[in-house]
Amino acid sequence: MRVGDLPTHKRLLAALAGNVQSPPPVWLMRQAGRYLPEYRALREQAGSFLDLCYTPEMAAQVTLQPVERFGMDGAILFADILLVCQGLGCDLEYREGEGPVLSTVRSAADVAALSPASVAKVVRPVFETIRLLRQQLPDKVTLIGFAGAPWTVASYMVEGGSSPDHKHIRDWALSGDAGFDGLMDVLVDITIDYLLAQIEAGAEAVQLFESWAGSIPEGLFSRYCTQPVARIVEALTKSAPQVPVIVFPRLADQAGYAEIAALSGVSAVSMDTEMDLAWAVAHLQDKVTLQGGPSPEDLVAGGDRLKKSVEHFLQLCGQGPYVFNLGHGIVPQTPPEHVADLVRWVRQGLT
Numbered sequence: 001m002r003v004g005d006l007p008t009h010k011r012l013l014a015a016l017a018g019n020v021q022s023p024p025p026v027w028l029m030r031q032a033g034r035y036l037p038e039y040r041a042l043r044e045q046a047g048s049f050l051d052l053c054y055t056p057e058m059a060a061q062v063t064l065q066p067v068e069r070f071g072m073d074g075a076i077l078f079a080d081i082l083l084v085c086q087g088l089g090c091d092l093e094y095r096e097g098e099g100p101v102l103s104t105v106r107s108a109a110d111v112a113a114l115s116p117a118s119v120a121k122v123v124r125p126v127f128e129t130i131r132l133l134r135q136q137l138p139d140k141v142t143l144i145g146f147a148g149a150p151w152t153v154a155s156y157m158v159e160g161g162s163s164p165d166h167k168h169i170r171d172w173a174l175s176g177d178a179g180f181d182g183l184m185d186v187l188v189d190i191t192i193d194y195l196l197a198q199i200e201a202g203a204e205a206v207q208l209f210e211s212w213a214g215s216i217p218e219g220l221f222s223r224y225c226t227q228p229v230a231r232i233v234e235a236l237t238k239s240a241p242q243v244p245v246i247v248f249p250r251l252a253d254q255a256g257y258a259e260i261a262a263l264s265g266v267s268a269v270s271m272d273t274e275m276d277l278a279w280a281v282a283h284l285q286d287k288v289t290l291q292g293g294p295s296p297e298d299l300v301a302g303g304d305r306l307k308k309s310v311e312h313f314l315q316l317c318g319q320g321p322y323v324f325n326l327g328h329g330i331v332p333q334t335p336p337e338h339v340a341d342l343v344r345w346v347r348q349g350l351t
């Protein structure tokens with residue numbers, strides 16, 4: 001479904017509404033983060049990553065850093081998909097070099113012990129960050145809110161952090177235990193409330209990160225990705241039909257991407273690094289705006305390799321509704337100058 005009647009000075013919103021923009025609007029996943037010296041400075045001042053997320057003045061400043069440095073068309077709220085886990089009562093910690101570490105949820109009893117009613121209170125500073133950003137952002141820049149999709153958030157809760165094989169969540173999902181469906185239901189409900197509160201505070205578009213769509217067991221994609229995402233999108237469209245929803249089902253197969261793109265209420269799909277672009281243009285771009293671009297590794301490499309990739313995406317995707325981005329988030333070792341090059345090449349062409 002397309003969203004109509006949007007302000008035309010917001011190029012990102014125009015593209016998400018299905019209008020071809022030339023050049024396409026650009027923002028990058030993880031555009032705020034450790035590759036920027038100004039981020040590292042504020043992160044040190046905050047003490048911990050979670051303190052940074054929960055201090056609205058600082059989180060707003062970090063959100064603005066890449067917008068000020070590179071002039072992106074979109075600003076993605078600085079927060080994390082796992083804050084809601086803390087809201088549900090899980091212990092959450094980010095360890096240097098290890099990433100997030102959480103207390104585990106692996107049974108119906110563990111699910112029953114979660115506290116959905118306390119999520120809103122814990123994540124409340126995020127809404128204040130959004131309100132500050134709407135005052136501080138240039139009018140032409142679109143503020144993007146976000147959440148993790150249920151399977152991806154569940155994967156961190158069940159595994160207790162990042163995992164190479166997602167064995168525990170896959171086994172639990174395949175076991176047919178109603179406890180797992182109970183967990184997914186809780187996550188659908190809190191994600192709807194969380195995103196609606198972000199929209200109420202001023203988020204102008206939202207992205208659902210299904211970063212681990214690729215680990216959903218064969219045959220269960222519809223049940224644990226498409227259907228939960230559909231329930232969320234349906235609720236958002238009912239209450240906030242003007243706000244476009246971008247879905248990133250990373251490493252889903254073509255059938256999975258096609259299912260997500262066919263959902264009523266999905267305005268855009270974000271393409272991962274494995275996507276066959278010609279296929280996406282032929283089979284998805286008539287239904288949704290495409291979002292995507294070079295791999296994070298191309299961005300680290302920079303130079304000709306990055307330039308060729310930028311050119312490839314502009315040529316293949318730029319004839320239809322398109323938002324320039326990456327195939328996944330910026331990694332810490334990325335030279336900031338490469339991001340500046342990318343934005344310049346998208347805006348001014350490659351000559």
Ligand code: CP3
Pocket residue numbers: 028029030031032033034043049076077078079080081082094098099100146162209211329
């Ligand atoms: O600029 C932005 O994109 C906005 C903020 C943002 C962060 N995380 C900040 C962050 C967003 C949108 C996310 C989403 C997120 N978080 C995802 C989905 C996107 C993806 O990458 O697939 C996932 C899976 C997470 C969970 C998460 N958060 C992990 C696995 C890690 C550790 C890995 C790492 O890069 O350190 C985090 C930490 C995190 N989230 C950092 C940042 C800037 C680094 C923390 C630090 O500063 O020490």
